[in-house]
Amino acid sequence: MGESAAYVLKGIEDMLQTEVKYFSMVCKDGEKMYICLGKRALFLIDFEPPFQEQFYYAWVRRVIIDSDNLLLFQIDFHEGRQSLLLESFERSRLCDELAICWKADAMFRQWRWQPFPLKRGQCDVGRRDRARTAVEFTAAPQKMQRIEFKGYQLFLDDAYREDSLGADGMPSGRYRATGRDREIAVVVDPAASVSGLGRREKHSLRLAAERMARGNATDTEMMVLRSEQYHKKMNLVGDLASYGCWAVHLRTPQRDVGVIAIRRKFIPPVGDTYQDIFIVLHDDVGIEDAIMFMNGLERQADTLSPLVKFPFYDDTITKVKADALLYDEDSFSWFHAEGIISSQVDAARAFYKSIANLLNKEQCVEFRMEEVESETVIIEDPFRVIITLWDDAPGLNEHSDPLAWRNWRRRVARYLYWSIDGGLHPGEMDMGMLIKCHRMQSCTMRSRDILERLFDFFVHMSSDTRHFELDSSTLADKVGDPEFMQSFTMNKRPLLVLLEQGFLQRCLQEESPPKYIKFLADMINRPFEETGTELLVTLCNQIAMMSQIEFDKVQLIKEHVMLPLIELLRSDDDHLLLAVVKALVNLSSGNAEAKDMVVNEGGVRSIVPHLLNKPQELARAFCVLLKNCLTAPELRERILNDGAVAPLVTLLKKSKIQGAVRSDGVVAAAAAAVWNLTAHQNAKALAVREGAVEALVVQLGEDRSDEVWQKCAGCLMVLAANSDKNKEKAGAEGAIPKLVAVIKKTDAAGPRGFAAKKAALGALAVLTSEPKNIARLRQESFDLEKYEAQAAKDKDERVKMFIQQLHERLFGS
Secondary structure (H helix, E strand, O other), X not given: OOHHHHHHHHHHHHHHOOOEEEEEEEEEOOEEEEEEEEOOEEEEEEOOOOEEEEEEHHHEEEEXXXXXXXXXXXXXXXXXXXXXXXXXXXXXXXXXXXXXXXXXXXXXXHOOOOOOOEEEEOOOHHHOOOOOOOOOOOOOOOOEEEEEEOOEEEEEXXXXXXXXXXXXXXXXXXXXXXXXXXXXXXXXXXXXXXXXXXXXXXXXXXXXXXXXXXXXOOOOOOEEEEEEEEOOOOOOOOOOOEEEEEEEEEEOOOEEEEEEEEEEEOOOOOOOEEEEEEEEEEEEOOOOOHHHHHHHHHHHHOOOEEOOOOOOOOHHHHHHHHHOOOOOHHHHHHHHHOXXXXXXXXXXXXXXXXXXXXXXXXXXXXXXXOOOOOOOOOOOOHHHHHHHHHOOOOOOOOOOOHHHHHHHHXXXXXXXXHHHXXXXXXXXXXXXXXXXXXXXXXXXXXXXXXXXXXXXXXXXXXXXXXXXXXXXXXXXXXXXXXXHHHHOEOOHHHHHHHHHOOHHHHHHHOOOOOOHHHHHHHHHOOOHHHHOHHHHHHHHHHHHHHOOOHHHHHHHHHOOOXXXXXXXOOOOOHHXXXXXXXXXHHHHOOOHHHHHHHHHOOHHHHHHHHOOOOOHHHHHHHHHHHHHOOOOHHHHHHHHHOOOHHHHHHHHOOOOOOOOOOOHHHHHHHHHHHHHHOOOHHHHHHHHHOOHHHHHHHHHOOOOOHHHHHHHHXXXXXXXXXXXXXXXXXXXXXXXXXXXXXXXXXXXXXXXXXXXXXXXXXXXXXXXXOHHHXXXXXXXXXXXXXXXXXXXXXXXHHXXXXXXXXXXXXXXX
16 A cells, blocks of 8 residues: 555544555546455545445455456446446555455355455446546557566567566566577566655666666676666656666676666655666677667667556545655655645745745845745744644644654654755755855854754754754754764754755864764764665765864774774665775774774675776775775785785786776776785785786886876886796886886876886886896887986985986996
């Protein structure tokens, strides 16, 4: 029935004076009504005008599911009673529930089990209206076929044939192309509540699409060639739901994987759920170019439609939810646009106008007040609106459960926040304007106080033992209570905005003593499922920012943020992982305690398996974190044992994936990590066996950035040091001319170019201790005297040392 049904169920049971197991909307003779399944009978009811009709299960002779119309079914009764001919948008579920209730009643009456009399066939033809049907059958275009799977239909190319059944004996949703190893699959996730999506819905859809693509890859190394929002071009049945799509093209050395993720949101008739559908295509690499590969997938994904068209929303349930303020912010926006408006909207308009008036007076934003909600009077104090709406809870009175009152007041806070954060009038006002007004030097003390109280009200922090009361305590007071911080509930979206826009940092750092770092630590130590991914990302970004200051970094570590951050490295959410790694990189920079915790508490073990299969930005961040932790000998030993060498060296090599190029940032970070790691003798030998020398020489010959040249030259210098075999190998691979070329290219560059030149000179100095490499250097047009003169000006002692060594080897002492 969905989460909304609980709010209508009690009203139905009061109306029928019996327990109801299940109810659903149906159509009878074109009229919408509800079918309700009780213990002994089913009922047809309507609210406006009030109507109810009862049919005992003992009367039911059979139920016919129409084979032509996906909505139509017929209930026949004994003793000449008139049959019911009904249409249901969830016919299959309704008949399953009816079968359960009928069997339970039959066993109660007869003390024996009986099969439910269900058949598929033609409903009463004489009473059917052939012109009316709620499903639109669409003919497949030429050279395409129509397929159905889990309540959806789409058109595939004729070349595809359905694969074998799944393990449960049901259709697998997989289709193979005739004569080649190409497969397309349809994956339908279970429906879930819209309220769980959060503010950054695109991130979750992107991650779901990329996760599905990786799940269909067969290699350890993979690269995302395309990951972007996609716009579905067709709505073949006029579906009322909202659609959002994301396209991903992932490639491995052996396989191309394309995914179109389609999120169908605000699904009618209730509108409080969403469902993710994935169209997945995979084939051998190189069969066709990337654009053609994805074009075929897009063409087929565009045709996806629900099998059954819902022509309307259930206005009873949606109106009940809107009036009780049970929707989240996105749902309020959707249904408001659909014309399903809460009865509390007048209060929202008055609140909006009151806030607009405050911003106008403070000259933060210029509103023409006569045009702002022109039919609403200005109420100077927005808290008058809040208190009035608090006391006007539908269905509650002075005898109601206090918890119901507290939940209502929290929902009021969320609704009024929605009204001023782009809900009532998108683009005209948002929470950021209120924060900006509070920050202005010209803002009066009275307005600043009102805004701070409003922010506290919007967030609505409360617990079972400490309920929210207006003006009872400040946000700073609540943050100072450790027990409260572990158990409170809140409205997440306004807290997210206050964090991102710096209000909480300014507010809590002004306390004596400052409380912002304590707040971040308490929040990151809360149970992850209560905090949610979206808020965790923002908290990690704030920790990363604060830990750039040494004093704050030490305080954060003292407040025990390290362990929850390391635990979050196990997440499969790439967006969260990137924020976590950024925080750990800053915390571990120059801090031995933090480095030790990352290595010894399992952080490295969480990272290593994903170095080759995550987006490049995340792979680079992983490498930087590993590099940070490779400064102590005992940590190098642990990281070596965790298997970091092989994937790091692989990142130095050219990708085996056709058409894929590793970014300069990834190569430079991997080289820096190997540079630090190979200070351990065992790691050096392992890196050489994995092909590190050859990979570094290849990278030095590429048209890369100064940073890549610096890190690769420095890493090569460490690998070759004290190893004639490695020096000879590097020389044979062509390292000498490539290092000379790097020195020449960076000759006139800035500080980063100088660092690359310095590293290249160091590598040359090490390699030329091997006689064959001296001969190779003499073959290059390398003007050593020029660099000797430059070194005298630069006054860099290590550069002078490298050039002196080269001079001695080329010309003698």
